[in-house]
Amino acid sequence: MRDEFDEPQMPVPVGEAGAEATASVAAAEAPAEVPPVPAVPDGIRLLNRDFLTDAANLPDASIDLIVADPPYGLGKDYGNDSDMRSGEDFLTWTYEWLDLAIPKLKASGSLYVFCTWQYAPEIFVYLKSKMTMINEIVWDRRVPSMGGTTRRFTSVHDNIGFFAVSKDYYFDLDPVRIPYDAATKKARSRKLFEGSKWLELGYNPKDVWSVSRLHRQHAERVDHPTQKPLEIVERMVLASCPPGGRVLDPFMGSGTTAVACARHKREFVGYEINESYCAIARERVSAAAMAAATHAAAAVIDAAGA
């Protein structure tokens, strides 16, 4: 296991806590008139380390948002035995990492934790003893109807607990509002609704998020067995981390949270024990940074031509 995953790197000073930042050496060699594009943007740290043994190196009260998608205790193969715990053993381990993660949050900070119906009751009761519960979000994975189980109802959702350090937690609904379609807007065009801010801004996504899981053919899918859809994690980052704030992902996997942060200019620190998944995360973050830079350059050219 390597300490810091990022490859060719040169130190770039960053403000807080002496955190190492990285930038691409290749990008530094680009022609003078082309702004350098960092392979992994400043402020994004992809660590090939075990969160439980390394958490002590992360300063307390330095994080705005934790997005935690840990092993669920269901026996998935992550190239290690991290998902082989079950029952009390799994819960003891869960409480251990939660106790390490929670102090990292600022007073305005919050936490989203993915889990399943099998363990959500115990995890939520534990978290309620430490934090303020804001929501239980149900992720409807849009699983198609097929045969399957005959002794109970088919489970097609994940549970996501949303908890805050205090009642004064950061939350901005506007960037995650869902626009009304033209037909709905027209139907609500009567005098009664005229000038309604909510009609223009869109509606609250509510607490049931119906987003397709990433099946093998999905364009976003990489080689990770439980990769989460970017749409879900982006919603968490945009609503619960201020622009320029810092997000922690203790179980980074293929780097979905890091990609959301790279796309939306948040700082990020993530941990992953499987080196191959760190490599995937790095590739995804570099591609996202490149796409964002290209998009920004195109906007500048458009503006100059206008």
Ligand SMILES: C[S@@+](CC[C@H](N)C(=O)[O-])C[C@H]1O[C@@H](n2cnc3c(N)ncnc32)[C@H](O)[C@@H]1O
């Ligand atoms: C559910 S997956 C995360 C998937 C991720 N959200 C994504 O979209 O790709 C959990 C990950 O945690 C990693 N892991 C397990 N124990 C860990 C630990 N102690 N520290 C860091 N990573 C760990 C596993 O290798 C696995 O890739």
